[in-house]
Amino acid sequence: MSDDPPLIQSLRTAVAAAPADVPLRLHLAQxxxxxxxxxxxxxxxxxxxQHAPGDAQARGLMARAMGAPPPAPPSTPEQSPAPAQPPLPRLGFDWKAAAEQVGDAVPPRFTETPVRADGQDDSADADAWDVEEPGTVRLADVGGMQDVKDRMDAAFLAPLRNPELRKLYGKSLRGGLLLYGPPGCGKTFIARAVAGELGAAFLSVSVNDVLDMWIGNSERNMHEVFETARRQAPCVVFLDELDALGAKRSRTGHSGMRNVVNQLLSELDGIDSAANEGVFVLAATNVPWDVDNALRRPGRLDRTILVLPPDGPAREAILRYHLRDRPIEKVELGKLVKVTDGLSGADLAHVCEAAAERALLDSVRTGTVRMIGMKDLLAAANEVVPSAEPWFASARNVAMFANEGGMYDDLVTYLKKRRKL
Structure with missing residues (x-):
């Protein structure tokens, strides 16, 4: 920029000449x-x-620029003071005394938490959730699926890479997006690729991680997920199987799941607050029609992307990946791509596995080791029934009779194109 101080101008020129020089770029950012x-x-x-995923200095600098405190450094034995006095008493209901009266064990979620000599809770020193460091997977590693990549770019990546345009158009660095489609088509892989593109931590959450037998703990777990993400910003929170975590409350009655959905709604409302700057929420489901409607209203998971069985370029990339370390000869990928139309990514992995089994068993019978050939792959492909077909059978009814407000227009378009509607 013309009004930059001389030092910043010089650094911009140096960074332009050496874009992969991470220390130089971080000095400019500082x-x-x-x-x-x-x-x-x-x-x-x-x-x-993007050049150095997981770089602690870069993550700390980004956190400060977003207004979030940098992650606390891990404590060492020298930094952990020895208790100088007995633990301070905890306020609240005494579960231990109550358990002794009734002769039962203390409920595991309500056992007394040790308190340090300085009065701080030891559990606050580390997050209870496993947060993955920024990975090396990028959207370029996702074969084909250009429409999906373009939607991801518009939702998250373009605003991050163009701060001046983001400020001009009032686009925040936060948001929610729902991926839906048949199983085995790479929704989780795409979510990890987005985290890699953002240089963000990745926190995957399923219903098993949240649900708890003790009243109130499931809601607390859901809250802790988002609190962890705020501390680790930039962070992608991936809600896997959203139909289990956010099922329609009209079907849950007065069970504990209803309270979990309410808590999730409350946390998603925080997407619009400054506290959630740098927290990106991605969710995936095979049955979006079973997700509570309130989760999909504007300001929550209002943007949806249909993730379909892989197209031709994607099938070629997947087949090449699963055959890369196997002994193959005279394999015509172009022909194999054509005969596997309609198969999901999981189906394609199974085709390669089944072909390898055929060659292995033949080698055992004949006593002569042979390579995996086109004949093995074609035979395996003919035996595989597309796993997405049952999903499309159910989705067709939804597209025909429950497409309220054009929610599933992209699905209708695909079904008509494939003559399934």
Missing amino acids: LLLEAGRSDEAVAEAAVAL
Whole structure:
């Protein structure tokens, strides 16, 4: 920019000449942050994380630029003071005394938490949720699916890479998006690729991670998921099998799941708050029609992307990946791609596995080791029944009779194109 100080101008020129020089880019980001230009600092830190995923300095700088405190460094034995006095008493209901009166064990979720000599809770020193560091998977590693990539770019990546345009159009660095489609088509892989593109941590959550037998703990677990993500920002929260975590409350009655859905709604409302800056929420489901309607209203998971069985380029990439370490000869990928139309990513992996089994068994019978050939792959492909067909049978009814407000227009378009409607 023409009004940049001389040092920043020089650094911009140097970074343009050596875009992969992470320390140089971080030095520029630090100067921008000190100059009060947080958006530009975030953009530079994000590019640095793309070149060096997991770089602690880059993540800390991005967190400061977003207004979030940097992650606390791990404590060492020298940093952990020995208790100088007995633990302070905890307030609240005494579960231990109550358990002794009734002769039962203390409920595991309500056991007394040790308190340090300084009065702080030891459990606050570390997050209870496993947060993955920024990975190396990128959207470029996802074969084909250009429509999906374009939607992801518009929702998350373009605003991050263009801070000035983001500020001009009032686009925040937060949001929610729902992936839906038949099983085995790579929704989880796409979510990880988005986290890699953002240079963000990845926190995957399923219903088994949240549900608890003790009243109130499931809601608390859901809240802790989002609190962890805020501390680790930038972070992608991936809600797997959303139909289980966010089932329609009209079907849950007064069970504990109803309260979990209410808590999830409350946390998603925080997407519009400054506290959730840098928290990106992705969710996936095979049955979006079973998800509570309130979760899909504007401001929550209002944007949806249909993830379909892989197209031709995607099938070629998947087949090439699963055959890369296997002994093959005279394999015509182009022909194999054509005969596997309609198969999901999981189906294609099974085709390669079944072909390998055929060659292995033949080698055992004949006593002569042979390569996996086109004949094995074609035979395996002919034996595989597309796993997505039952899903399309159910989705067809929804598309025909329950497409309220055009919610499933993209599904209708696909079904008509494939002559399934």
